[in-house]
Amino acid sequence: MxxxxxxxxxxxxxxxxxxxxxxxxxxxxxxxxxxxxxxxxxxxxxxxxxxxxxxxxxxxxxxxxxxxxxxxxxxxxxxxxxxANGNLRVRNINSSVGVSGDKLLVADSNGIVKVAGVDAFSADDSGNRVLNAAGGADLNANDDWNDNMFTTLLLDVQYDPQNAYDPTTGIYTVKKDGLYFLYGVCGFATPGSGSGVFDGTSGDAFTSLYVDDGRVATTNAVIHRGDKNPLPANSFNLYFLTSNATIWLKAGQQVSLQFLTYGTNNMVGNLSDLKISKANSRLIINKLL
Structure with missing residues (x-):
């Protein structure tokens, strides 16, 4: 049984x-x-x-x-x-700050979530940044560049985990194929007083992002002689010229931030008074995919 x-x-x-x-x-x-x-x-x-x-x-x-x-x-x-349909939600998600070993996630056209490449999340800088270059000694139009000629802006390294930016040449060499966001800003400065009165004369200033030998983005602004911002006496006028581009890049390509002034003599009474403030300039590169 x-x-x-x-x-x-x-x-x-x-x-x-x-x-x-x-x-x-x-x-x-x-x-x-x-x-x-x-x-x-x-x-x-x-x-x-x-x-x-x-x-x-x-x-x-x-x-x-x-x-x-x-x-x-x-x-x-x-x-x-x-x-099959809908979003993923985590209630009361842990608010701890990411660490360098974390990975960025993306969803493909089929909704499949996966790691965006193999690059680690940056805990020291923002998001998926691979370069933040800014700062250095100011330049002036009398000594440091020529009228109507593009010049590469050399900046100090603030964040460069791939060791891909050369501050002596101002060139970032792409390490990995991918989709990149490029952002460049050049801060042109003229004195608040003492370099001529506003009389309508002016010149053009340009900021451009270059990939290899070609411009992928350009911004320009007119700088008038004696044109004063509403700033305190003995201050300076600051013109931010920014350019940005989202572009596919291959390993070995070179990115640089360049500037040009045309009709430079018309901007100031003395060329030494037209400066580029590197403290207000920067080149930022983010790897998106």
Whole structure:
């Protein structure tokens, strides 16, 4: 009798191990299947509309033999966790600051979340920044550049984890193929007084982002002689010229921030009074993908 009960129990357990469990459905589509709307077909696959209220745990050969996957709103998950529609939310998410080993995430056109390249998140600078160059000694138009000639702006390194920026040449050499955001700003300064009165004469100033030998973005502004901002006496006028570009770059390409003034003599009474404030200039590069 005991042998008969043991044998019966063994048969029942064997059937349970191989069974599919369904709640609100007699036609489970996975190891464990909840039909939240009680609207699935008794035979065959439920429609997309019918799957929308379902929760399924399945064995999925699509992500590796013998791998268990979970589907929310789908009975055929293709990833370890597959949400058919909607957003992922974490309530009371941990507010700790990221560390250098963290990775940035993106979602592809199919909604699959993955690591954006292999670059680590920057805990020392913002987001996925790979360069922040700013600062250095001021330049003046009398000694440091020529009229109507583009000149590369040399800046001090503030943040350069790839050691890709050469402050002696002002060139950032791309280390990895990818999509980059480039941002350059050049701060032109003229004195608040003492370099001529406003009489309508002026010149043009340009700030450009270069990739190799070609400009990918340019901004210009007119600088009038004697034109004063409403600043305190003996202060200076500051013109921020910014350029930015989002562009695919390949390893080995070179990025630089360059400037030019045209009609420079018309901007100030004395060329030494037209300066570039490196404290107000910078080159920032972010790797997006």
């Amino acid at each position: 005991n042998k008969q009960l043991l044998w019966t129990a063994f048969i029942v357990l064997s059937n349970l191990v191989g069974a599919q469990v369904g709640i609100n459905t007699a036609n489970p589509q996975g190891i464990f299947h909840i039909d939240g709307g009680k609207d699935n077909l008794k035979v065959g696959l439920p429609s997309i509309v019918q799957q929308a209220n379902d929760f399924t745990v399945a064995m999925s050969s699509l992500i590796g033999a013998g791998t268990v996957s979970v589907g929310i709103g789908t009975t055929t998950p293709t990833q370890s966790l597959d949400i």
